[in-house]
Amino acid sequence: MGRAFTDKEKMEIRKELMEVALDLFHDKGIKSLSIKELTKRVGIAQGSFYNFWKDKDALIVDLIAYRSVQKLELIKQTELKSITSPIEFLVNLIGVYFMDLAVKIEEQSMYKNAFKIFLTLNEDETSRIEALYIEFLNEIIDEWTALKVIKKADKIGISNALIGSFVLCVNKYHFNKDYFEEILEIYLRNVLSLYIEI
DSSP states (O other): OOOOOOHHHHHHHHHHHHHHHHHHHHHHOTTTOOOHHHHHHHHHGGGGGTTOOHHHHHHHHHHHHHHHHHHHHHHHTTEEEEOSSSSHHHHHHHHHHHHHHHHHHHHHHHHHHHHHHHOOOOOHHHHHHHHHHHHHHHHHHHHHHTTTTEEEHHHHHHHHHHHHHHHHTTTTTGGTTTTTTHHHHHHHHHHHHEEEOO
16 A cells, blocks of 8 residues: 655645646647546556546636646736726726637647536536636736726726627627627627726
8 A cells, every 4th residue: 555645745746647637638629638548657546536626627617727827827928017008907907818718629629528527517616717817807806906007907897808708709600700799809808898997
C-alpha cells in the first residue's frame, strides 16, 4: 500500500495533474485523455487520481475553471492598469473571449466535447465557474470605482450581461454568421452602457 500524501504534496500533485491534463487535452482531445497516461506522466499510481476527482468529467470541469482563472489573472496583471474606457474594454474583452470560445466549440472537437460536459453540469457546478467571472468583474469594477474611472456600476446587471453574452455566443449558429459579431457588440455596448456610469 502506498504512503499518504501530505497536504502540500496533494496541492502540488493536483496542480501538476491539471497542467499535464491540459497538455494532453490539447494534444489528444478529451476522448483520448486517459487517466492511466495522465497519472503515469505525473508519476503517481492510477488509483491516486481518484483522491482528486471522481472521474474524468470532474477533471474536465476543474480544467475549465483552472484555465479560466489563469486567463483572468493574466488580464488583471497586463491590461487593467491602462483602461481609459471601461465599456470599450468590457465589450472587447467579453466579445473576443466568448467569440473565440464559440469558434473553438464549433471547430475543434476537444472544445466541443468539453462543452458537452459543461452542459451536463448541475447548477452548483456551473455556478462555481460563473462565480469566477463574476468575481473578476466585481474586482475590476471596484478598482475602476476607486480610481474614479467610473462613477458607479450595477454589478448584477454587468454580470447578467456577461452571462447573456455567453448564451448568445454558444447559440451563434441561430444567427446569420455575417451579422453575429456586430449583433454581439451592439448587445454588449448597449447593455453595459445601461449598467456603467462614466
